[in-house]
Every structure is written in C-alpha cells, then in structure tokens.
Amino acid sequence: MENNDIFVDVLIDRDIYPGDGYASTETDDEYPMDFTIYISPIGSFKDTFLTLAHEMIHVKQYHRGELVTTEDGELAWFNGSREDRWWEDEAYSKETKLYNSFVGRYKKIN
Numbered sequence: 001m002e003n004n005d006i007f008v009d010v011l012i013d014r015d016i017y018p019g020d021g022y023a024s025t026e027t028d029d030e031y032p033m034d035f036t037i038y039i040s041p042i043g044s045f046k047d048t049f050l051t052l053a054h055e056m057i058h059v060k061q062y063h064r065g066e067l068v069t070t071e072d073g074e075l076a077w078f079n080g081s082r083e084d085r086w087w088e089d090e091a092y093s094k095e096t097k098l099y100n101s102f103v104g105r106y107k108k109i110n
C-alpha cells in the first residue's frame with residue numbers, strides 16, 4: 001500500500017432518490033484521501049454509473065482541495081465562493097466522458 005493511495009468506498013443506499021448520490025469525506029484534512037460515495041441502487045446501469053462518475057469528480061475536487069466544506073457545513077469552492085456552484089458545472093461537464101471511459105474498459109474485460 002502506497003501512502004498516496006486514495007480510498008473510495010461506494011455504498012448502496014436505498015434512501016437516496018433514484019439517480020442521486022453524494023460523496024463525502026470524514027476527515028478535516030486539507031487534501032483528504034478517504035472518501036465514501038453513497039449511491040441509489042435504483043436506476044439503469046447508465047444512470048447508476050453516470051452518477052458514480054459524477055461523484056468521482058467531486059472526490060477529485062475534495063482531494064485536490066478545490067471543493068471544501070466550510071465551518072457551517074456548506075460546500076464552497078476553495079476560494080470561499082459559493083456562487084455558481086462551479087463544482088457542479090465541472091462534474092456535469094466531465095461525467096459523460098468519465099462514464100464512457102469506464103464503459104470502454106468494462107467492455108474490453110467482459
């Protein structure tokens with residue numbers, strides 16, 4: 001195990017609205033390494049894995065310190081801005097590319 005490994009647990013949560021999910025980290029570290037993604041089990045393969053891809057982009061943002069949780073528990077960009085929720089713009093703009101990359105690899109090994 002390398003010190004720079006990032007751990008992501010993916011938990012199925014039936015209480016989450018279908019197609020939704022969220023990523024979280026339990027640590028207060030500036031560059032967290034441990035994450036949990038909660039995801040709804042209800043939905044098509046594509047919906048589920050698009051959501052997973054979306055949340056993985058949030059993991060990347062947390063890990064790099066781009067997205068932070070403020071003292072009042074709200075999400076903010078690293079510079080303190082909450083305007084425009086840029087983290088969602090990035091996640092939505094990249095989720096399909098990440099999903100397609102995953103599906104391409106998945107088809108090769110199955």
Ligand SMILES: [Zn+2]
Nearest residue numbers: 054058088091
């Ligand atoms: Zn999001």
